[in-house]
Amino acid sequence: MLLCHSMPAVTGAGFSTSLAGGGYLGATQDGLYDGIPARVARVQWATTAGTTASWVALTLTFTVASTIRVVGLLGVTLPVGTQVLAKLVNGATVLGTVSQRLRALPPGEATGAWLVFPTAIAGATGLQMLIYNDVNGVASIAANTVFEVGELVAMSATDLRLQADWGIEPVDPSEADLTRDSQASVVDREPYRRFEGNLSAGSFDEVYSGGLAGQDWSSLQAAIAADRRCVAIPRWTADGVTVDHDKVAATAVYGRGTIGRFVHQGGDIFTATLAVQESPARSL
Amino acid sequence: MARQYARFDNATIGSGLVATDGGLVITTTLNSTSRSRMARSTFSLDGVGYGAEFVFWGDATSLLASVGLVLAATGLNAEVGVAAGSVGWRLDSGEIRLSGTVVTSGLSPVGKGQIVGVQFVESPGFAYSVRFSVDGTNVAEITLPSKQWHFAVSLASATAGQLSAAVNAGQWPARGAAAAAGWQAALAPVLTQFYADRHWLSATTDNPANTRYEGAIVDEGLEELQRVGFWPWADAVSPRPTGGQVRIHDPDGRLIGLDASQASVLVKTVDRDGTLASATTVSRFMVDTIEVLDDGYVRLRLRDPHDALDEPLNAAVFLPYVPALAWKAQPVVIGACASVPLLAANSDGSVGFLADSALGHVDLVMDRGDPLESGTWSLTSDGQQLFLDSPPLGPVLADVTTIAGSSMTPATLSQTLHRIFSRVGFAAWSKTDTDAIDTATGYAGVGVYIGSEARSARQVRDQVLGWYCASTWQSATGVMRTVRLIAPEAVAAVSELQAAQLDSDLVWAYDQAPNLSRRMGYRPNAQTMGSADFVTDVVDVPMSRRAELMQAFRGVVYSAVALHARYDAADRRDPVPSGFWRREDAQAEIDRVCGLYAVERRFYTWTGRLTTGLPAIGDVVTVYYPAYGMDAGRKLLVVALQPNRATGRVMIRFWGA
Numbered sequence: 001m002l003l004c005h006s007m008p009a010v011t012g013a014g015f016s017t018s019l020a021g022g023g024y025l026g027a028t029q030d031g032l033y034d035g036i037p038a039r040v041a042r043v044q045w046a047t048t049a050g051t052t053a054s055w056v057a058l059t060l061t062f063t064v065a066s067t068i069r070v071v072g073l074l075g076v077t078l079p080v081g082t083q084v085l086a087k088l089v090n091g092a093t094v095l096g097t098v099s100q101r102l103r104a105l106p107p108g109e110a111t112g113a114w115l116v117f118p119t120a121i122a123g124a125t126g127l128q129m130l131i132y133n134d135v136n137g138v139a140s141i142a143a144n145t146v147f148e149v150g151e152l153v154a155m156s157a158t159d160l161r162l163q164a165d166w167g168i169e170p171v172d173p174s175e176a177d178l179t180r181d182s183q184a185s186v187v188d189r190e191p192y193r194r195f196e197g198n199l200s201a202g203s204f205d206e207v208y209s210g211g212l213a214g215q216d217w218s219s220l221q222a223a224i225a226a227d228r229r230c231v232a233i234p235r236w237t238a239d240g241v242t243v244d245h246d247k248v249a250a251t252a253v254y255g256r257g258t259i260g261r262f263v264h265q266g267g268d269i270f271t272a273t274l275a276v277q278e279s280p281a282r283s284l
Numbered sequence: 285m286a287r288q289y290a291r292f293d294n295a296t297i298g299s300g301l302v303a304t305d306g307g308l309v310i311t312t313t314l315n316s317t318s319r320s321r322m323a324r325s326t327f328s329l330d331g332v333g334y335g336a337e338f339v340f341w342g343d344a345t346s347l348l349a350s351v352g353l354v355l356a357a358t359g360l361n362a363e364v365g366v367a368a369g370s371v372g373w374r375l376d377s378g379e380i381r382l383s384g385t386v387v388t389s390g391l392s393p394v395g396k397g398q399i400v401g402v403q404f405v406e407s408p409g410f411a412y413s414v415r416f417s418v419d420g421t422n423v424a425e426i427t428l429p430s431k432q433w434h435f436a437v438s439l440a441s442a443t444a445g446q447l448s449a450a451v452n453a454g455q456w457p458a459r460g461a462a463a464a465a466g467w468q469a470a471l472a473p474v475l476t477q478f479y480a481d482r483h484w485l486s487a488t489t490d491n492p493a494n495t496r497y498e499g500a501i502v503d504e505g506l507e508e509l510q511r512v513g514f515w516p517w518a519d520a521v522s523p524r525p526t527g528g529q530v531r532i533h534d535p536d537g538r539l540i541g542l543d544a545s546q547a548s549v550l551v552k553t554v555d556r557d558g559t560l561a562s563a564t565t566v567s568r569f570m571v572d573t574i575e576v577l578d579d580g581y582v583r584l585r586l587r588d589p590h591d592a593l594d595e596p597l598n599a600a601v602f603l604p605y606v607p608a609l610a611w612k613a614q615p616v617v618i619g620a621c622a623s624v625p626l627l628a629a630n631s632d633g634s635v636g637f638l639a640d641s642a643l644g645h646v647d648l649v650m651d652r653g654d655p656l657e658s659g660t661w662s663l664t665s666d667g668q669q670l671f672l673d674s675p676p677l678g679p680v681l682a683d684v685t686t687i688a689g690s691s692m693t694p695a696t697l698s699q700t701l702h703r704i705f706s707r708v709g710f711a712a713w714s715k716t717d718t719d720a721i722d723t724a725t726g727y728a729g730v731g732v733y734i735g736s737e738a739r740s741a742r743q744v745r746d747q748v749l750g751w752y753c754a755s756t757w758q759s760a761t762g763v764m765r766t767v768r769l770i771a772p773e774a775v776a777a778v779s780e781l782q783a784a785q786l787d788s789d790l791v792w793a794y795d796q797a798p799n800l801s802r803r804m805g806y807r808p809n810a811q812t813m814g815s816a817d818f819v820t821d822v823v824d825v826p827m828s829r830r831a832e833l834m835q836a837f838r839g840v841v842y843s844a845v846a847l848h849a850r851y852d853a854a855d856r857r858d859p860v861p862s863g864f865w866r867r868e869d870a871q872a873e874i875d876r877v878c879g880l881y882a883v884e885r886r887f888y889t890w891t892g893r894l895t896t897g898l899p900a901i902g903d904v905v906t907v908y909y910p911a912y913g914m915d916a917g918r919k920l921l922v923v924a925l926q927p928n929r930a931t932g933r934v935m936i937r938f939w940g941a
Contacts, residue, residue, distance in 0.1 A: 031496070039496075177787055180783055181783070185893045
């Protein structure tokens with residue numbers, strides 16, 4: 001699985017477009033990187049619709065140059081099928097791009113996209129998320145359309161081995177009571193998912209000494225603690241190299257994670273639990 | 285935060301003047317007719333609306349006084365208006381000077397006892413103007429630049445101590461517009477903060493547009509309580525009919541430093557995809573207290589927003605130029621009052637004050653209980669004082685009313701509440717409700733007297749409403765509504781509630797009516813007489829009349845309607861007080877209330893979830909329930925509501941048979 005962590009601190013969000021006009025409404029751009037997908041940023045498309053090659057870009061600038069592997073765009077109120085392109089830059093240099101079309105993500109069919117780079121991109125000082133006026137080949141986004149974006153995520157990722165017993169549980173916290181007529185009286189809450197799994201046997205290096213390309217379970221535990229977010233992507237590839245975005249979209253869970261205690265199995269082998277509780281984007 | 289009114293101060297006063305009585309009064313201390321000295325306010329202001337009033341008195345033959353505004357840098361041993369950086373009006377010569385130059389002249393001379401007003405007013409093209417007025421009539425306006433101005437008074441008298449001035453910076457009721465806003469220290473404005481129980485942005489078409497409502501209201505939402513109480517019940521008229529509480533996630537501490545006394549709360553409900561313009565206002569509050577629960581959470585306790593009702597109704601005082609009554613609170617008369625005491629103002633008691641506002645009619649004046657013959661007394665032109673031809677022995681009591689006419693006309697409920705609320709500047713109340721009560725009852729009305737004890741508008745309002753067996757609640761927009769206790773089975777229901785909507789069982793309890801009484805006292809004596817206060821003549825003042833004047837009420841009525849056996853104790857309880865003037869009104873009212881208890885009454889508690897169709901207090905609702913004989917519905921009166929606006933859960937308390 002890919003455990004995504006360590007989103008860099010953001011100095012600010014910007015806006016650019018290949019057309020003219022558009023921008024954030026009401027200074028709401030801080031909703032893009034606050035870690036709360038329900039707290040949205042409101043964006044206006046350019047003053048002309050343009051063609052399928054026209055785009056508006058939401059940009060994040062990082063305080064330090066960081067390594068990014070996974071980019072997420074959550075809770076977008078644009079139609080499913082809209083083309084988006086994630087571009088990591090260092091100043092004017094483009095370090096890498098990945099493109100996807102928006103799809104309906106679980107648990108509430110909120111529209112979004114997960115974009116995984118083939119290899120981690122080091123030294124990125126900014127992320128540009130280009131949104132094209134290309135909804136399945138048609139330039140159907142009108143001029144001055146107002147849409148909302150819940151969260152823009154950019155994190156580095158570490159490949160971890162999971163035991164085969166992981167699961168993603170849907171949780172519906174709505175309070176349901178029965179009236180005297182046995183009818184449901186419901187106070188609705190936003191449903192979310194909870195990923196729970198076990199990290200399979202890790203060597204001492206993998207657990208403590210940076211044996212996972214510089215990371216280890218101990219540093220990952222600290223990297224996802226407190227108010228930091230992470231993404232658990234248990235299925236992301238068929239062959240361990242090529243990214244399968246269908247699987248990523250189906251299994252990615254964004255939220256607060258915990259790596260549990262390291263359980264000694266014998267010799268220098270350990271296991272641990274991993275749980276991620278989702279912060280869902282607003283469902284439809 | 286307590287209000288701060290400006291006053292004079294001995295630290296900022298010219299030589300030859302002294303400030304006394306807490307800085308409210310200044311007096312001359314030198315034998316000099318030179319006005320080159322001034323006393324100025326403790327703090328300065330700069331803005332439209334602020335103002336103050338002044339009054340002058342003393343034995344000096346001429347009113348050598350100047351009133352106006354000065355800058356802080358102006359020296360104190362100069363005259364207001366003559367010194368640079370000041371504008372002043374010489375009251376005896378009718379000239380207004382701006383930094384020494386006469387800019388207006390020919391104004392009528394002002395006399396002692398007249399009230400001079402100084403106020404900042406709007407002036408197109410300029411920062412503002414200062415408006416001078418006398419007894420509420422404007423006399424001149426002078427444009428001024430925007431600076432921090434103090435008000436100031438210069439006095440002089442040939443003999444020391446013979447001229448004094450007092451200032452009303454809003455602490456007393458204003459005579460005119462000048463002191464209406466007063467000269468008060470500006471309170472720090474509160475920054476508007478937006479919260480919701482889900483993260484929400486207002487629409488692009490709203491005003492304010494694209495505003496973020498932080499989703500920091502914790503799950504249990506906003507709990508509100510609204511209730512009314514009536515005098516037969518254990519909990520009588522509730523002083524604060526509305527309250528609420530809400531818990532907010534506030535890790536940044538944005539709410540902790542809030543000045544709660546200035547923070548008002550407006551609560552609306554809206555669809556997730558809706559606009560602010562289409563949102564429904566559900567309640568208005570003021571923040572009562574902010575509790576810090578822990579590092580992350582704060583609880584706001586909310587109360588009804590009618591702060592003006594806590595102002596004292598009898599704020600006016602007698603100034604020292606009536607030495608017998610100096611600093612005593614002026615009595616308040618509203619409607620028809622019996623046995624109002626005459627406050628003697630001069631040495632032999634032949635002139636006295638009755639009320640702080642003009643009376644419409646004085647019916648009877650009694651000296652030691654013996655009525656004075658007509659022609660031997662008269663009401664002054666200001667309608668507040670009596671002249672008696674001969675000095676009385678005292679106590680002198682009078683039957684008076686504020687309603688103009690040739691007989692004792694009491695004030696209806698609407699008239700009484702209007703007078704109470706206009707005294708404290710409270711306007712958010714529904715006159716339609718009180719007019720409806722006046723029409724439905726047809727009572728002539730009531731009277732209220734307040735002597736020296738401090739009574740707030742809220743206390744007097746609750747007292748008057750209690751006489752009509754009425755209570756108040758607050759509508760969604762913060763307007764004070766009035767409702768009477770009525771028999772719900774006798775009126776049409778406005779809505780219904782089905783058993784299917786209940787979350788738990790309907791529970792009821794008997795209304796024990798612990799304060800119900802068959803007797804009602806009417807026409808209260810503003811001041812009761814003692815047995816030694818009467819004349820010895822028992823023909824002019826017979827024993828029955830003496831008893832009337834010695835009791836708390838002139839009369840008591842008894843209701844003979846049949847009561848349910850549960851309420852037998854009503855026979856043995858003390859009379860319930862009322863302010864009705866006419867005996868028939870009191871009789872009709874006590875008959876009406878006792879008539880409600882001819883059947884056994886109960887309180888019902890209904891708990892459910894209502895997203896629409898929440899009844900209001902005072903509504904009569906048909907409630908269906910498969911028990912207690914309520915299969916076919918029973919009409920009940922809503923007397924308390926405890927809704928949770930976020931979850932839709934509500935607890936409704938009903939009253940009925």
